[in-house]
Amino acid sequence: MLKNYIKIAWRNLIKHKTFSVINISGLAIGMSVCFIILLYVQNELSYDRFNKNADSIVRVAFQAEINGGKIFETNVMPPVASALKNDYAEVQDATRLQIAGIRKVTYKEKSFKDDQLAFVDANFFNIFTLPFIAGDGKTALLEPNTVVVTKALAQKYFGNENPIGKTLTLPNDNAQFKVTGIIDKVPVNAHFHFDMFASMGSLPSAKSDSWMASNFFTYLLLKPGYDYKKLESKLPSMVRKYMGPQIQQSMGISLEQFITKGNKMGFVLQPLTSIHLHSHANYELDVPGNAMYVYVFGVIAVFILLIACINFINLSTASATKRAKEVGVRKVIGSGRTQLIKQFLVESALLVFIALIISFILIQLTLPVFNSISDKNLNFGFNIKIIASFIGLGILVSVAAGIYPAFFLASFKPITVLKGQLKSSNKAFGVRSGLVVFQFFISVGLIIGTVVVQQQMQYIQNKNLGYDKEQILSIPNSYALRENEQVFKTDMLRDPRIISATVSSYKPAGPSSGSNALSFLEGHENQIMKTQEYHVDEEYIPTFGMKMASGRNFSTAFTTDSTAMIINETAAKAYGWNNLTAVGKTIIRQNSDRGDNVPYHVIGVVKDFNFQSLHEPITSLLMTLHPDQGLIFKVKTADIQGLLSTMKKQWSEFNTDEPFTYTFMDDLYNKTYAAEQKTGAVLNIFAVFTILVACLGLFGLITYTAEQRTKEIGIRKVLGASATQVVQMLSKDFVKLVLVACVFAFPSSYWIMGKWLQSFAFRINISWWMFVGAGLSALLIALITVSFQAFKAALANPVKSLRTE
Structure with missing residues (x-):
């Protein structure tokens, strides 16, 4: 039976070449863009999750408000780590990191200066999962003037020599460090990236008991499943115990007097897995991401896939009359409704399978370009999880796109269709119109979004900064x-x-x-x-x-x-x-x-x-x-x-x-502003592909409409209608749908982009021309798409069309 379903499905695919190509192209592009976006979103959400205890690690940040001046810093005072570990049983361990930056390093006669150095406590590798290739993470940094390096750095510095036990010299610091361990590398999706980790015991400042100077990044390992908010609520007592006396000594007033003057001072905890996307503190170890971009791109991925599925549904239901007699005959000779639904689902599955193969090729071709634009290192290799996800996406699309047309086509009554009494349902037309409106609602919204981002980036480039950055x-x-x-x-x-x-x-x-x-x-x-x-x-x-x-x-x-x-x-x-x-x-x-x-x-x-x-x-x-x-x-x-x-x-x-x-x-x-510029470029690409998929659907619908109204067009031309009048007749309904889409897209885009602009203290105002320009652009794109097929129908020989009918 399945073999027969596939054979019939293939025949229908070949018979209706135009609609098949449109459906396959739309689905292939939609799935390709969707999967690339999902790879991007998954990468952003995966930051720091490679750590074995990722869900139990938090970072301590300092937050204060002193006479109206707000402070939110990721680095804290030297004794914070030991105080938390000693005073709170829920803190299983605490470790610190201090940035040393790029230092000149020499080994024998060779000099290097392009690698990042950090000082860390001896237990750093007990908390962070950075697997050792050589050495022992538990003991590598117990002694002062010891250092752990990455595999790539070891290869660069020592070549084929065994790095363990070798001595690196920092001439500008007048210090030497013995290599005691080698790690593979710090993963790309980590919120810090260093090539060398030196012993914190080498730093005299690490032993300071001052609670007034902040220069250490401090991380805590909490008990599994412990709610970090409970510990955070206890931190004011730590401030009173340790900072209070030093504030009294430094300022001449008690902590209570300091607070009663409207000042605030304390610590907050940041879950490790939320640092990349949700931290907005000063002095981050790496350029953070932006959760809003991840949410926006995730929504775009869903929408572009929906648009591709909508095209399939629209074309399948619009061309239903071509399959009506087939359905009637099949029912008369004994086919049940369930069999027909299976048949049409197999047809949709075949189209999706072909689109899936094309999509796989498109992703392989375009992913390097996307990586270059977004500064990512996304990989679509033959990983079991990735392949399974890709196939799962295909199955999802197959069901989502095919289920409604299958039930719709299988619902035809054989007596009605065989008598030729089947007419286009106003309800079906309404559904198709609503879906077209939805497509262009998304398209117009994306056009407005790209315009606002570009204008904000241009504003940033041209703003008077109060100083001259040129020359x-x-x-x-x-x-x-x-x-x-x-x-x-x-x-x-x-x-x-x-x-x-x-x-x-x-x-x-x-x-x-x-x-x-x-x-x-x-x-x-x-x-x-x-x-x-x-x-x-x-x-x-x-x-x-x-x-x-x-x-x-x-x-x-x-x-x-x-x-x-x-x-x-x-x-x-x-x-x-x-x-x-x-x-x-x-x-x-x-x-x-x-x-x-x-x-x-x-x-x-x-x-x-x-x-x-x-x-x-x-x-x-x-x-x-x-x-x-x-x-x-x-x-x-x-x-x-x-x-x-x-x-x-x-x-x-x-x-x-x-x-x-x-x-x-x-x-x-x-x-x-490189992150915003890259985001703008990526948004442009997604907008173009979303509009392209929407236009493919529109092209299919106007092709179907022109075919359905062939006789009407012929009669109108015989009675004197010009080609322009015929084009206007075929185009006006679609123009109305685009205008309706604009009505819904304008206010929602204004609200969303207004939220995005709020992240800038200095920003543009969203102007009316952005909406008018976006609406006209969408209208022009729709008219070009529709007019191509409309002119083709309008210029056809009316005698031939009437004779055919």
Whole structure:
């Protein structure tokens, strides 16, 4: 019986070539896009789940609000881990990590500087599942100055030598580390990525008992099944026990007095598996994802698959009259309703199977392109789970697309169809119309979404940031020059292609030094405010093209500028001043590099500039004349390559043993929004494919409509109707459906994209033209799709069509 079903299904597929091609193409594209999106979503949701105890691991974060200044940081104080482990029985273990960044590493005569180093506690590998190839994770880092490296790094550094026991030197740190273990690699779907893990016992700061400085990432292993919220509710007692005395000593007030002034301070716990998508704290170890994008793409995957299934349902039910007599004859000769349903389900399964094969090929061809655009490493290999999921998707589509047409076709009454009395049902037409509206509702929504994302990205590119990001060249590793840093700067300033230069490791975009400052107004010790602080020289503000709102810039002509301070406009407001009255005031820096409670006099107010992501509002900023190592140049663009060549040659004369590296500020700025740009590009692709699948369905429907109305079209042309009038007649119903789709798509898109824009502190307004443009685009796409087949029908010879009928 099954063989017979398949044979009949194949004959019908060949007989109705146009509809078969449309159905197969739509299903293949729909399933391909859907599966790629599902791979992307699965990858985003899988972060950190490779850890054996993933569901029992949490990260400790610090959260505070001090005089209106909000703090949410992923790194906490050195003693937090030991305090939690010792005081709370539900904490089975606690471990810490501190970023060391990229360090120069030497082995024998070879030097390397492109690998990430982190210091971790000895029990780090007991909590995180990073399998060892050599060495023992439980003992590898028990001794100071020991290090565990990845397999790739070991191969690069040591070649075919056995790495265990070898010594790596960090010359800039005057330290040596013995290799005691090798791990395979840190998985791609982890929220941190390091190439070397050194013993925390090598760091004197790791033994600090200070609860006032935050620089350690702290993780807890809780009892299996324990609700971390219960532990989180107990953390205020830890703050009172350990932080309270140090606040009393540092600020001269008790923790209770500090809190009664409206301040807040405490710790929160973040489940390990939620860090990648749901953490919005400062100082993340890697670029986080965005849960909203995952939800949106997941919905798009479902919708594009629905649209492909809707096409199948529409075309199957629309062409029902062609199969009506077949159904009538089969019923007359004894076929039951169940047999007919099985027959039509087999037909849909055959179409889906063919589409599945094409989809498999399309995924193999397009996945590398998608990986390149999305910066992912998705794999569609011959993995049992992936193949099973893919086949499962095919079965789901087969049932979803075929079940309604099968029941619909099997419901025809043989007497009615054999007498030729079967007419198109208004109910069936209404269902098809509703499905077309749904298709274009999604399509219009995606067009609006892509337009809003593109406009926001364009706004980010063109926004006045308060500083000039163009023609700014940074040399981040100029510390390698040591005492020759100023010499290099002076030499380069003689080059006419250099406009100005400044020494600072603080940049308003990209990787930058960060310094939290605690300060208060003179005579108001109890009103401490948390701000950011930049260490700069007198050329910093002019090099970046920043503007002074009042007062003056730093100057070497004033010896008192060593304790001078420039603040931004937001800081002036936070202190209760305006731009003019701020000049001359005194700010006490509590934890300054020059000591505690050091008075600084304000000499100027710089106009606000964006020194954080545009997702964040501009916050208070202090600037002090205390330049760190790091060279930044304002350059002319006429001969960039020639200038870089000169700089590299000059650099090599100082024999730093480090390569000349540089970055441009506009590139660093763009990288800050790389995730949004990639998301926008991916959204564009999905929108195009969604519209394409919708148009395939529309093309099929207009083809069917034209065939059904062949006689009517012939009569109209004989009576004098022009081709344009015939096209208008065939197109108007579909145009109405697109307009109805717009009515539903506009408000929902406005709400969804409004929510997305709320993640930016600086954002565009959603304008009316975006909706009009999206609606007209959808209308134009629909008209082009419909008009092609409509003109073909309108230009047909009416004599031939009437004779045929």
